[in-house]
Amino acid sequence: MQATKSENLTEVGTPPFGKKDYFTYVPPVFITLILLAGQIFFGILDNFLNVVLAIATSIVAEVILAKVLLGTRKNLASAYITGISCGILIRSNVVWPYVVAALLSILSKYVLQYKGRHLWNPSNFGVSWMLFMTPVYVAGLSMQWGNYVLPMCIIWVLGLGIVYRAKKLHITITYIASFIVLAYVRSIITGDAFLAELSPLTGPMYQLFIFFMITDPGTVVSGKKWQIIVVILVALVEFALRLQGVIYAPFFALFLVGPIAKFIDLRTASLHKSQSQSVLVKS
Amino acid sequence: MRGSNRLFKTLATILFVALLVCSALLSYINANHFNGNTLQTKEKALEKYGFYLEPDNKDANINFRHLSPLLDPRLKHIEPQIASMGASVSIVDFDNDGWNDIYFTNSRTGSQNALYRNLHNGKFENVATQMGVADVNKKGTGVSMGAVWGDYDNDGYEDLFLYKWGKPELFHNEGGKKLVNVTEGSGLPKWINSNSAIWVDFDNDGLLDLFIGGYYKEDIDLSNLKNTKIMPESFRYANNGGRKYLFKNMGNGKFKDVTAQYGLNSTKWVLAAGAADLNGDGYPDLVVADDYNVDELYINQKGKRFVEMGRLSGIGTIPKSGMSVAFGDIDNSAKLGIYTTNITEPGILIQGNNYWKPTSQQMQAPKFANLAQLAGIDNAGWSYGEQFGDLNNDGYMDLYVANGFISGKNRASYWYDYSKVTGGNSAIIGDAANWPDMQGKSQSGYQQDKIWLNNSEGLFEDVSDKVCPPATYDGRAVAMADLWNRGVLDVIVANQNNIPLVYKNISRNNNHWIDFDLHGTVSNASAIGATVEVQWAGKKQLQVVTGGIGFSSQNQHRLHFGLGNTAKVDRVLIHWPAGETDEITDPEIDKLHNIKEQKKR
Numbered sequence: 001m002q003a004t005k006s007e008n009l010t011e012v013g014t015p016p017f018g019k020k021d022y023f024t025y026v027p028p029v030f031i032t033l034i035l036l037a038g039q040i041f042f043g044i045l046d047n048f049l050n051v052v053l054a055i056a057t058s059i060v061a062e063v064i065l066a067k068v069l070l071g072t073r074k075n076l077a078s079a080y081i082t083g084i085s086c087g088i089l090i091r092s093n094v095v096w097p098y099v100v101a102a103l104l105s106i107l108s109k110y111v112l113q114y115k116g117r118h119l120w121n122p123s124n125f126g127v128s129w130m131l132f133m134t135p136v137y138v139a140g141l142s143m144q145w146g147n148y149v150l151p152m153c154i155i156w157v158l159g160l161g162i163v164y165r166a167k168k169l170h171i172t173i174t175y176i177a178s179f180i181v182l183a184y185v186r187s188i189i190t191g192d193a194f195l196a197e198l199s200p201l202t203g204p205m206y207q208l209f210i211f212f213m214i215t216d217p218g219t220v221v222s223g224k225k226w227q228i229i230v231v232i233l234v235a236l237v238e239f240a241l242r243l244q245g246v247i248y249a250p251f252f253a254l255f256l257v258g259p260i261a262k263f264i265d266l267r268t269a270s271l272h273k274s275q276s277q278s279v280l281v282k283s
Numbered sequence: 284m285r286g287s288n289r290l291f292k293t294l295a296t297i298l299f300v301a302l303l304v305c306s307a308l309l310s311y312i313n314a315n316h317f318n319g320n321t322l323q324t325k326e327k328a329l330e331k332y333g334f335y336l337e338p339d340n341k342d343a344n345i346n347f348r349h350l351s352p353l354l355d356p357r358l359k360h361i362e363p364q365i366a367s368m369g370a371s372v373s374i375v376d377f378d379n380d381g382w383n384d385i386y387f388t389n390s391r392t393g394s395q396n397a398l399y400r401n402l403h404n405g406k407f408e409n410v411a412t413q414m415g416v417a418d419v420n421k422k423g424t425g426v427s428m429g430a431v432w433g434d435y436d437n438d439g440y441e442d443l444f445l446y447k448w449g450k451p452e453l454f455h456n457e458g459g460k461k462l463v464n465v466t467e468g469s470g471l472p473k474w475i476n477s478n479s480a481i482w483v484d485f486d487n488d489g490l491l492d493l494f495i496g497g498y499y500k501e502d503i504d505l506s507n508l509k510n511t512k513i514m515p516e517s518f519r520y521a522n523n524g525g526r527k528y529l530f531k532n533m534g535n536g537k538f539k540d541v542t543a544q545y546g547l548n549s550t551k552w553v554l555a556a557g558a559a560d561l562n563g564d565g566y567p568d569l570v571v572a573d574d575y576n577v578d579e580l581y582i583n584q585k586g587k588r589f590v591e592m593g594r595l596s597g598i599g600t601i602p603k604s605g606m607s608v609a610f611g612d613i614d615n616s617a618k619l620g621i622y623t624t625n626i627t628e629p630g631i632l633i634q635g636n637n638y639w640k641p642t643s644q645q646m647q648a649p650k651f652a653n654l655a656q657l658a659g660i661d662n663a664g665w666s667y668g669e670q671f672g673d674l675n676n677d678g679y680m681d682l683y684v685a686n687g688f689i690s691g692k693n694r695a696s697y698w699y700d701y702s703k704v705t706g707g708n709s710a711i712i713g714d715a716a717n718w719p720d721m722q723g724k725s726q727s728g729y730q731q732d733k734i735w736l737n738n739s740e741g742l743f744e745d746v747s748d749k750v751c752p753p754a755t756y757d758g759r760a761v762a763m764a765d766l767w768n769r770g771v772l773d774v775i776v777a778n779q780n781n782i783p784l785v786y787k788n789i790s791r792n793n794n795h796w797i798d799f800d801l802h803g804t805v806s807n808a809s810a811i812g813a814t815v816e817v818q819w820a821g822k823k824q825l826q827v828v829t830g831g832i833g834f835s836s837q838n839q840h841r842l843h844f845g846l847g848n849t850a851k852v853d854r855v856l857i858h859w860p861a862g863e864t865d866e867i868t869d870p871e872i873d874k875l876h877n878i879k880e881q882k883k884r
């Protein structure tokens with residue numbers, strides 16, 4: 001596993017502010033459409049204020065931190081997705097968890113770094129922390145948005161199209177295949193219906209997880225082969241957590257596996273780079 | 284790294300760590316608070332709060348025990364979850380002797396319901412068999428889920444409507460001597476799966492009508508299924524529950540189904556309903572608490588039809604798990620707020636209960652704002668029944684909320700299994716066969732009921748297990764009544780698959796009180812829908828006579844007002860459903876007033 005090229009602090013897939021790459025805006029538009037459709041047809045949000053606050057917090061934090069720490073302006077698509085993910089994925093009766101989750105997510109990008117790269121998917125960090133450490137105030141999005149198969153199919157088709165365009169389809173497909181196989185194994189172990197084990201995959205939490213978190217260009221490892229191996233590991237850890245009755249298993253699995261994989265990836269790349277340089281010096 | 288850059292990085296790190304620590308610490312501290320309070324002795328409670336709720340089952344001779352329904356073998360794997368309702372309590376003075384009696388329902392085929400007659404000496408006697416309302420869970424007729432009392436024929440005696448997962452039954456009260464089953468020919472449906480019914484005179488014609496809310500579809504017999512596709516199609520948006528029924532009392536012992544005509548066509552999963560005039564037009568409106576969906580508010584269009592205004596009013600905007608409805612004027616503003624219970628399970632499902640305070644009582648479009656969090660009465664647990672009542676007679680309405688879903692054989696949690704299917708598509712969640720085996724697990728079990736003391740003007744203090752011994756039964760229905768005519772509210776809690784708790788209110792305070800028992804003459808004889816506004820010491824509190832309120836429960840018929848240490852009531856306004864208002868000035872306090880409606884029309 002190694003990084004194929006040296007990357008600056010700006011995430012891959014989210015070019016610096018002003019640089020035109022219109023595909024950058026497709027995922028934010030897609031997640032916004034999911035949100036709006038869900039809200040209009042099903043009223044998925046308890047209120048818009050929470051999501052707006054999460055987005056605003058995320059964007060403001062990104063702008064300030066990029067300016068003061070990097071001296072640059074960043075494309076805000078990533079921060080927008082982080083904010084909206086926090087706004088959708090956690091549920092609370094009070095406002096502050098949305099602000100704190102978004103702020104922790106963005107801060108994690110700038111604080112928890114190795115070789116200048118962040119290790120955790122930002123919203124995965126913020127959401128996981130809130131779910132695990134603040135259960136009195138926060139629950140997760142653990143129920144479906146609607147009863148209809150068609151909207152779900154549309155979201156899946158659009159989502160798959162986007163990850164295909166982003167060249168991350170192999171990650172999503174591998175994860176889905178792993179989940180299905182492991183759901184079957186779980187059903188044998190637990191004795192529960194296969195459909196019950198498969199059921200979470202049909203919910204919105206997984207749609208966001210599959211299309212936005214595990215495919216995050218900023219935190220996936222280098223190389224298609226390693227990306228596939230890592231996502232299988234995520235699915236396996238999730239499998240183990242599920243057998244222990246952990247409701248938010250996918251988030252916690254990515255929280256555990258993702259940064260370790262990224263760390264090894266960056267470390268390996270660094271070693272290779274050092275070796276190449278020493279070879280060049282010797283020659 | 285430049286110096287300023289390093290400084291900013293350090294500051295960002297400090298902020299990051301601070302947020303991590305503070306958020307976790309806050310949750311930890313509140314988790315300990317949430318889990319319960321310090322148990323205090325009876326003496327300490329009496330000293331500090333002026334009252335104590337003492338379990339009195341034994342002394343009162345109440346030995347009833349609820350048994351849950353037995354279901355079709357294909358539901359065996361989730362039977363504790365499906366068979367989790369049916370423990371109900373309703374208070375009635377069925378023999379008009381001036382003392383409150385208690386009716387408990389049972390829910391297993393062959394089990395008996397209990398009607399406890401008040402013997403006036405602190406004890407009760409189960410007279411259900413003699414009265415003909417014990418053996419009502421016979422095979423093939425379904426099992427009881429709840430009961431409401433109302434004088435549907437205006438003969439001065441409260442009649443009984445029994446709603447079931449099965450054949451609903453109507454009993455006519457024969458002068459307090461016998462309750463005779465008059466279901467046949469009454470026009471009531473052959474089979475329902477209902478957990479909610481209330482008496483309401485929706486057209487103010489002086490005859491009590493009947494609203495019944497459906498839970499499971501009415502073509503399902505849970506003890507003998509056709510198939511296992513009986514579950515809600517969604518955890519938040521289910522519309523595949525039972526139908527509602529609105530029966531107009533035709534005045535001859537017959538009821539006419541006017542549901543469609545009156546616009547009550549939705550098929551959400553109803554768990555509770557309450558009726559009160561919420562927009563001041565003189566007609567009772569309906570608040571319906573729905574499981575797996577938003578609650579509904581039906582505004583009465585002058586007795587001609589109902590229009591659903593849940594979303595418009597604010598009440599029906601967020602889908603939760605509506606379990607119960609009660610009305611309470613918690614800040615003595617002479618306006619009824621609506622309290623509905625839901626589910627709160629830390630880290631898993633934080634719905635919070637609602638207290639809907641009216642912000643506008645426009646007749647056509649009343650508006651409400653949810654003040655439960657501000658009042659401190661939002662997080663209870665897996666809540667079912669609730670009742671408002673002034674437990675310490677200090678002049679402010681307190682709140683009792685029954686908690687706990689399933690206390691299993693072991694303390695393993697079913698929540699994870701539950702979340703698997705509830706997060707899935709309707710094709711999965713809707714089929715009971717897909718639901719994981721409960722294997723005796725708990726789900727939000729062993730929870731203490733909540734008792735919130737209204738300190739003043741709508742701010743509540745959690746005094747759960749400070750003012751009563753700890754009890755972690757699976758609470759369902761709650762009723763408040765002055766069981767021993769002492770001028771205090773006692774509390775009766777029906778627990779699922781267990782004994783009820785009859786709490787005697789031990790009072791040690793110098794607070795005063797005043798009670799009103801209303802009897803209609805032009806209005807329906809039970810005066811259901813009438814309101815009483817008591818004005819004293821600059822306060823004005825409004826209460827309404829209901830024909831069933833809470834979850835599967837009914838309070839005493841009389842209305843109880845605590846007055847604090849004020850020894851004088853300035854004015855009492857009684858608004859009758861027929862439209863007249865009676866005024867009483869300077870009534871005697873510490874007394875029950877029996878008020879008969881003046882025939883002015």
